[in-house]
Amino acid sequence: MSIADCKLIDLPKITDHRGNLTFVEGGNHIPFSIERVYYLYDVPGGAERGGHAHRQLSQLIIAMSGSFDIVLDDGRDKKRIHLNRSYNGLYVCPMIWREMDNFSSGSVCMVLASNRYDESDYYRDYQDYLKALKA
Ligand code: T46
Numbered sequence: 001m002s003i004a005d006c007k008l009i010d011l012p013k014i015t016d017h018r019g020n021l022t023f024v025e026g027g028n029h030i031p032f033s034i035e036r037v038y039y040l041y042d043v044p045g046g047a048e049r050g051g052h053a054h055r056q057l058s059q060l061i062i063a064m065s066g067s068f069d070i071v072l073d074d075g076r077d078k079k080r081i082h083l084n085r086s087y088n089g090l091y092v093c094p095m096i097w098r099e100m101d102n103f104s105s106g107s108v109c110m111v112l113a114s115n116r117y118d119e120s121d122y123y124r125d126y127q128d129y130l131k132a133l134k135a
Contacts, residue, residue, distance in 0.1 A: 001095045003072045003079050009060065013087040022087045024060065024112060030091060032058045032114035039064070040109040050100040053123045055132075058114040060089040066107025073097040075133045083109075097129055 011029055014021040026034040040049060050070070061070060067084035074096055081090055082102075089112075092098060100109070115121070123129035 001093045002074045003077055003096060005093045006072050006079075006096060007091050008081065009089045009091055011062075011087045011089055020087070024089065026112075030058075030060050030089070030112065034112045035115050036113040036117065038111050038113070038117075040111075041107075043068075043103040043107060043109075045103070045105065047103060048099060048101045050098045051124070051126075053097040053129045054094050055121050055123070056094050056115065057118075057121050058094060059092045060112040061092060062086060062089045062110045062112075064108040064110045066104035067102070068100055068104065068107055068109060069102040071099045071101075073099075075130055095133065097123075097126065 009029060011022045011024055024030060024034075026032060043049070061083065063083035064086050067082060069080055069082050070090060070092075071078055071080045072092065083090060103109075123132060
């Protein structure tokens with residue numbers, strides 16, 4: 001897996017004079033079934049989140065409101081992506097280190113995940129992650 005496998009996905013957007021509607025179908029718009037949804041909100045200015053990789057988990061990360069940056073790192077290359085549209089989702093495949101910062105005031109980050117929460121799926125130490133990539 002590399003950061004080239006992580007893609008910004010344009011989700012369907014139904015525009016309407018009443019407001020817009022976007023939807024996500026697991027296995028259709030994203031390459032996994034959705035087992036869990038979580039969201040980050042009330043993030044204080046200057047906060048950083050992430051700082052880990054997942055062994056198995058695939059995720060779609062969406063800026064539902066406001067904006068933030070995600071730095072993807074596959075142990076060779078790094079890429080900073082700015083998310084600021086609720087109809088765009090960043091697909092992050094397994095074994096990618098991610099860090100999040102630059103949260104705007106009032107931003108909400110929603111994440112669709114392929115599995116339930118499992119702490120044993122995390123690499124939270126960067127050196128352990130690099131070792132696992134070489135193994
Ligand atoms: C990711 C980024 C975008 C749970 O109990 N259940 C959950 O579903 C999650 C996601 C977390 N937690 C617990 C685990 C920790 O005690 O909530 C606490 C904070 O989690 P963490 O430090 O991992 O939060 P972030 O914002 O750094 O990372 C999260 C996800 O963990 C991660 O998968 O990609 O958001």
